[in-house]
Amino acid sequence: MKVAILGAGNVALATAYYLASTGHSVQLWSPFPEERAALSGGLLTAEGVLSGTADIVVAAQAESCVADAGLIVIAAPAFGHEPLMAAIAPHVTAAQTVLIHPVTGLSSLLLSRLMAERGVAPTIVDASTSLFTTRRITANSVRILKVKDVIEIAAIPAARGPQALALLEGLFGKRFRLEPNALTVSLNNHNPVYHVPPLLCNLSRAELQEDWMIWKGITPGVARLVKLVDDERLAVVRRYGTKEVSVADYFRQAHGAIGADLPAIFLSVAEKLKGPIGPQSFEHRFMTEDVPYALVFFLSLGEAAGIDMPITRNFIELTSALYERDFMAEGHTLDRLGLGGLTPDAIVARSMSGFSAPLAAE
């Protein structure tokens, strides 16, 4: 099958390698000419739990990349989603499937709205996290530390979930759990919960470019902060009636981690993965993606439902001041996603229908 991959970072390269090495015809496009040039030889190398070489084609334009693809994969941090969606939206057809790998703060609704403006309703699939734990080594080589055991997906429109699941299982194996709505999947992207507190508490390590392992930076005190953020996220999950998966359970399910509490679980993950090293810069997606696109999303959902979230709000305010940015204004608030003023039930419904169909009350 032809698969189009948009992006050239860690997840994009791991996904491209996995599919190309299993016999699929992979075309990759990055909006950055230097990334396309560095990959133009078309040979990708992988090491780690998967290793070898595989051939891909680097497309010169987004249009030719997505043309006739059986699956289109957006594989970039959330700050790259809107530009990538804008680049592909004019070319995606109703018969195609777009996987947001992974989604952050219902970014899929932005694509749904763009497509609705064209009167075209492709199948959009949200993944709760990346199937791969991975790091790019060079422009055309990647280390894959783990292919996750199970991750959540949901389709927009939700009724196309079974066909989306069959497509993904055919490409990647039985590693997906189909959820009834996309809100569940975005609420179960646990990255912000275990990225933001550990990076804030280990910022000097990042700025000093130390070789530190993320999991080992989550000491018992940092783990308490992780749990406080997670508890507020879970309060939102309960209010919206979506499926409750604590950060501890996520690591048990996706990584087979063992341990009764978070410090033990993170030690178990460290043992299993033996990496990756933590951020080595102040500007890092663990903040610049996870605060505006995920924590802000959680807080905005909480506010709409009358839930008090002082810890999450404090993290947003503190990191906004620290980064001299207004993450609340930049991020995925309900207004930004076209969900402002809706009740919790209507938000769930919109996450199932997307923007191609009116809500029952409209």
Ligand SMILES: NC(=O)C1=CN([C@@H]2O[C@H](COP(=O)(O)OP(=O)(O)OC[C@H]3O[C@@H](n4cnc5c(N)ncnc54)[C@H](OP(=O)(O)O)[C@@H]3O)[C@@H](O)[C@H]2O)C=CC1
């Ligand atoms: N890597 C992992 O193991 C995991 C990743 N995830 C999630 O997967 C997503 C992708 O992560 P990952 O691949 O690791 O990210 P990277 O850290 O590799 O992302 C950086 C890549 O994104 C590119 N980028 C920056 N801005 C844009 C843009 N506007 N459009 C397109 N690309 C852009 C960068 O280009 P340049 O270098 O030129 O700036 C670079 O290629 C994120 O949401 C992440 O949180 C989730 C779980 C695990």
Ligand SMILES: CC(C)(CO)C(=O)C(=O)O
């Ligand atoms: C820390 C890690 C690798 C765990 O999957 C991750 O979440 C990321 O890079 O975004």
